[in-house]
Amino acid sequence: MAGEPGTVGELGEFDLIRAITARLPSGPDVVIGAGDDAAVVRANDGAVVASTDLLVEGRHFRRDWSEAYDVGRKAAAQSLADIAAMGAVPTALLVGLAAPPALPVAWVLSLADGLRDECQPVGASVAGGDVVRSDSLCIAVTAFGSLEGRAPVTRAGAQVGDVVAVAGRLGWAAAGYAILSRGFRSPRVLVEAHRRPSPPYAKGPQAATLGATAMIDVSDGLVQDLGHVAEASGVLIDLASGVFDVPEVFQDTARALSADPMTWVLGGGEDHALAACFPPETELPDGWLVVGRVREQGTAGGAAVLVDGEPYDGPAGWQTFS
């Protein structure tokens, strides 16, 4: 970074964009990348899957808790997981950055590196974006994906009798957040999970191929997010709390923080696990854990999701204005 201007305000809009895009090679699905009025992204099966998410400093990340690189990884992961949750394969990202002039250029370039590195293993790339001046730091990520000829897996198709299964981590990011909130920095494995999620991207298209009837990515909390599936599908989902894997590091950390580790598993978001419903005869490959059943609505006084047959009274998940 020697010789480069220190802040985005000093560098200016066009040189900043040049410095960012120099770090972001276009992948195979990007026909026209950054530097024009718009990007052109391949959509070979005649449709594009697309999702947009905002991350606001102080709300979705803290610069004193996370390096810029990890914020980039997390920002990309959040939107790429939405693409996977439709049964699609990610192809590209567009990224908008609202930045204060005093933001270090090095921070923005590390953010770009994190975005790039989260995209690269899944075959996607950053195809363009926008940079504007703002008092507060906000990142807008739009992800694109291809269904490769499959039908999209929505939230609305769950059938009574289906099994409910989860792929990926649950509660790790929430545990990491709890640790950081209390001023601690370890166990490192949980703090790292908060800083940089590891969504099981490939499980999304796999679920679609296996015949998943409904799917969602767990961004707010399992009970709350499965509530969206139950509502959209007009069903009830009954979870069995005993089947969840609660690692020893969870137990230890929960004890140290006087917390219940199951509130992280059932109510913690931001790991971007995938939760899907499958016909009961489906043979689920490694990586899927059956955690519940789809039942008829109205058997439990209006609750959409039960835990062990009872309405859940813990924190069900994150809501942005709460």
Add this chain to the structure above:
Amino acid sequence: MAGEPGTVGELGEFDLIRAITARLPSGPDVVIGAGDDAAVVRANDGAVVASTDLLVEGRHFRRDWSEAYDVGRKAAAQSLADIAAMGAVPTALLVGLAAPPALPVAWVLSLADGLRDECQPVGASVAGGDVVRSDSLCIAVTAFGSLEGRAPVTRAGAQVGDVVAVAGRLGWAAAGYAILSRGFRSPRVLVEAHRRPSPPYAKGPQAATLGATAMIDVSDGLVQDLGHVAEASGVLIDLASGVFDVPEVFQDTARALSADPMTWVLGGGEDHALAACFPPETELPDGWLVVGRVREQGTAGGAAVLVDGEPYDGPAGWQTFS
């Protein structure tokens, strides 16, 4: 609005999303709209054109200068014009909203109405989005479009000898901004042009069909934006200042504000006119005004755009960190 909660914080995330999406019918190109992990948008020719833009309160709009409805129109127009500038027809928008909890619900619903009404005449619709809590108000709009089998018109194809032509208004929004900045509210036609641009969307695909070699939407200022075309194409663009239409209301307003109306025409953005280069023999239909010529680079000491054969010394356009 009787009976509805007053602020977005009072209404809460999920009810707010329900209230917004109830006002946003899906158009013909939206296969799956708001309410799932991601939207699915048609891309019949195997590619999607996409562009993302951020609008920050205090920087790109002011709530005391513009109604929410007009902010919605402007936010949509800014991104839809980028789609047109590639020669594409808009199909859908995704909209992210970072909002303070105290923001009135009515403001957000009017914003949604503005977004919807700017999309509807061009056949597009809002296909989804995101709502998050933030200290400051920021709107992220991603627009999608279809090339309908045409090749995209980039900034990089201008050829020596081409004519440079413009469709749409130039300087109207800048004049309106100058009026509001000085504390005035009229002439109304110019203030309205600042609040709500009228990009010539259909001229984008038309230019592509006519064989345009390069195109850009004038979002920052004609001289600056044509500078991007000149640089990307490796050419020089020479504008003839005498051919621009400078309406009488411009002359009068400029006199009242002691301003030069040509600085608005040549350096004012946000009208989202389209500027394109065409082979010299092209017969341009109504609505295109020839404003210059493409010449060989290096004939004027490094400047990318000349006005009447001389480097332009006025304000060339907007830069976000300036």
